[in-house]
Amino acid sequence: MITIYDIAKRAGVSVTTVSRVLNGYADVSPSTRRKVQHIVHELGYRPNAMARGLTTKRSMSVGVFFHDNVNTGLSHPFFLEVINGFKETIGAEGYDLLFFANDTLDNELKTFEARAKHRNVDGLLLWAIPEDDPSLAALVMSSIPSIILDLDLTGPCMGNISCDNFGGAVQAMNFLLENGHRNIAFVSGLLSTHSARERLLGYQHALQLHGIPYRPEWMLEGDYTEKSGYAAAKRLLKSGDLPTAVFCSSDMMAIGVMKALEEGGMLVGEELSLIGFDDIMMASYITPGLTTIRQKKHEMGVIAARALLELIENSDKVPEALTMDTELVVRGTVRPLAL
Amino acid sequence: MITIYDIAKRAGVSVTTVSRVLNGYADVSPSTRRKVQHIVHELGYRPNAMARGLTTKRSMSVGVFFHDNVNTGLSHPFFLEVINGFKETIGAEGYDLLFFANDTLDNELKTFEARAKHRNVDGLLLWAIPEDDPSLAALVMSSIPSIILDLDLTGPCMGNISCDNFGGAVQAMNFLLENGHRNIAFVSGLLSTHSARERLLGYQHALQLHGIPYRPEWMLEGDYTEKSGYAAAKRLLKSGDLPTAVFCSSDMMAIGVMKALEEGGMLVGEELSLIGFDDIMMASYITPGLTTIRQKKHEMGVIAARALLELIENSDKVPEALTMDTELVVRGTVRPLAL
DNA sequence: TTGAAAGCGCTAACAC
DNA sequence: GTGTTAGCGCTTTCAA
Numbered sequence: 001m002i003t004i005y006d007i008a009k010r011a012g013v014s015v016t017t018v019s020r021v022l023n024g025y026a027d028v029s030p031s032t033r034r035k036v037q038h039i040v041h042e043l044g045y046r047p048n049a050m051a052r053g054l055t056t057k058r059s060m061s062v063g064v065f066f067h068d069n070v071n072t073g074l075s076h077p078f079f080l081e082v083i084n085g086f087k088e089t090i091g092a093e094g095y096d097l098l099f100f101a102n103d104t105l106d107n108e109l110k111t112f113e114a115r116a117k118h119r120n121v122d123g124l125l126l127w128a129i130p131e132d133d134p135s136l137a138a139l140v141m142s143s144i145p146s147i148i149l150d151l152d153l154t155g156p157c158m159g160n161i162s163c164d165n166f167g168g169a170v171q172a173m174n175f176l177l178e179n180g181h182r183n184i185a186f187v188s189g190l191l192s193t194h195s196a197r198e199r200l201l202g203y204q205h206a207l208q209l210h211g212i213p214y215r216p217e218w219m220l221e222g223d224y225t226e227k228s229g230y231a232a233a234k235r236l237l238k239s240g241d242l243p244t245a246v247f248c249s250s251d252m253m254a255i256g257v258m259k260a261l262e263e264g265g266m267l268v269g270e271e272l273s274l275i276g277f278d279d280i281m282m283a284s285y286i287t288p289g290l291t292t293i294r295q296k297k298h299e300m301g302v303i304a305a306r307a308l309l310e311l312i313e314n315s316d317k318v319p320e321a322l323t324m325d326t327e328l329v330v331r332g333t334v335r336p337l338a339l
Numbered sequence: 340m341i342t343i344y345d346i347a348k349r350a351g352v353s354v355t356t357v358s359r360v361l362n363g364y365a366d367v368s369p370s371t372r373r374k375v376q377h378i379v380h381e382l383g384y385r386p387n388a389m390a391r392g393l394t395t396k397r398s399m400s401v402g403v404f405f406h407d408n409v410n411t412g413l414s415h416p417f418f419l420e421v422i423n424g425f426k427e428t429i430g431a432e433g434y435d436l437l438f439f440a441n442d443t444l445d446n447e448l449k450t451f452e453a454r455a456k457h458r459n460v461d462g463l464l465l466w467a468i469p470e471d472d473p474s475l476a477a478l479v480m481s482s483i484p485s486i487i488l489d490l491d492l493t494g495p496c497m498g499n500i501s502c503d504n505f506g507g508a509v510q511a512m513n514f515l516l517e518n519g520h521r522n523i524a525f526v527s528g529l530l531s532t533h534s535a536r537e538r539l540l541g542y543q544h545a546l547q548l549h550g551i552p553y554r555p556e557w558m559l560e561g562d563y564t565e566k567s568g569y570a571a572a573k574r575l576l577k578s579g580d581l582p583t584a585v586f587c588s589s590d591m592m593a594i595g596v597m598k599a600l601e602e603g604g605m606l607v608g609e610e611l612s613l614i615g616f617d618d619i620m621m622a623s624y625i626t627p628g629l630t631t632i633r634q635k636k637h638e639m640g641v642i643a644a645r646a647l648l649e650l651i652e653n654s655d656k657v658p659e660a661l662t663m664d665t666e667l668v669v670r671g672t673v674r675p676l677a678l
Numbered sequence: 679t680t681g682a683a684a685g686c687g688c689t690a691a692c693a694c
Numbered sequence: 695g696t697g698t699t700a701g702c703g704c705t706t707t708c709a710a
Contacts (some may be wrong), residue, residue, distance in 0.1 A: 002705065003704085014681045014682075019706085020705095028680085032679080046448060046456050046457050047704080048702090049457050050701030050703080054688090056704085076419065091441050091442040096438065096458065101429060102434060103427075108380055197540070219529060280700065286624055286625065287625070287626045298535050342687055343689095354697090358689060359689095389688090390689090391689075433710085525703080572707050674685065
């Protein structure tokens, strides 16, 4: 391994000077600089991030906590898109991404904070974290710059980003209402999550605004999985008391609903309208295409990265709760109600 | 920040002893060990990975190079499943995952090797890397333990894993042949990739084995994207010379083919049979369900992790080229040929 | 504009 | 069983 000592010796300067050149400081004579740079290239020198990090206390890396399969056993439907936006943006500023995977630590070391400090990451991105994770509270209060997705948490150094769950739900409802629907059932996500509660609120708000009574029997609780959507629709079917439209808190649940409805002999998009939430890839591939509320996934990653960078690079920055707007995507599952 | 010096002072022992306890060495008296451990917990001490790495030359992290959007602008259809298997397995051995994202390095430092050494990763996982990447050749010959997916490359410290592309293609063809099809077109992936070439070979092999002449006009080159499958099918349709079945080198292309065929008024699964490759999630959600050759994705991640661990932990280990077997998944797009 | 030297937190000879 | 000490490769005062 080539170190700055090798460079220094070869160039006939001190390691300090080499370090200065490497870090682009101004107080080096042009000729020295050139000489050092030349040797750096010649020897194929690469700085050692650990050694640098030891002294500077920065690692130029950000940690990522991502709990997949929390309840579902499924992969997250749009992980890659968000993470790609995040990666591009943060990578352009010189950071690499550290995904925590190590599972051999003893209990004390398993907290978010401990693991982040262990790796000296400069910041943290958290996603799909259960709200009741025992070590989350400590992290919220910590001094580690972090951005958490889909959870309404802020702290001295923690900001959060969600899509406009409430607004998106209203958007979905408005589309249904504009199409003449007034009997609208709702399939909610796991109500222990912030997003699910917000979407439910949006549903209720839209109802209220239009003077439509809220019918608890039309509020079916699911858990964001296809299976739970399927089960919800089965319950609905069995009740015999059908709405003209169903608003699902996620596309995966909407797909489950579609399946159950079709099994029950109903033509989705004809006899019954359906709208989802998320706009996962599948929404445009199934038949009929699922009308839904799009989350801007790539953009969410970008915004998350920018917000985190600000928190890292400017400690005066007050963390915010950011909201991404949503978009209505019209496909085939909503039809105007024939009067 | 609490260091082993703090622990040592408080416990009235030397830092060496603390280090010994921390690393679980045997030559420490039980009472000393207990005392140190107690203080470690009490003070909430967390080891500093960078400092440790500096001396040990190991980082307990493995680097991941993943080129998304290589040509397609699309997210990889089964990234998460593979990476989850990998992450679980490697995490259980104490490693974290470093995703290279930093894009600010100058050219000299942009090679795989340079970036890996910069971060002192103990091993490397590479995926979706263009075969002609200019810095790949150097990595192959390097002494960094690495596993590369879907590329037929081995080196002194590099092993690779692919699914059985050839065998899977034969499997697909056999199913078609068993169902009476003899006029079978093939939509290939990007022929600059190893997997696409192998699958083509499998197609040709099966043809030959059954004494069916290879018809170049029925070998349509695509690039793994839906769009290219769509275009291929359009060409086929226009030629007027239709096969009874089409074997697609990927599910995404098969989906494109389906779309084009349906636009052309053909009933896929009735008038024309179709089989894909990969078994992406979408394959089971579209209508009709796509018959395909499944790649065992999670398992692939697990195997990759195990292979990499072996390479890291045992430098005598000779890297191998591993092949994962595939599975036929029967859904609705293949029908026996009426005679 | 340059260099000497200390120190970041940890491990590992080596000695006792 | 335990401690002393010398690094690991780098940055950063402080002096010159």
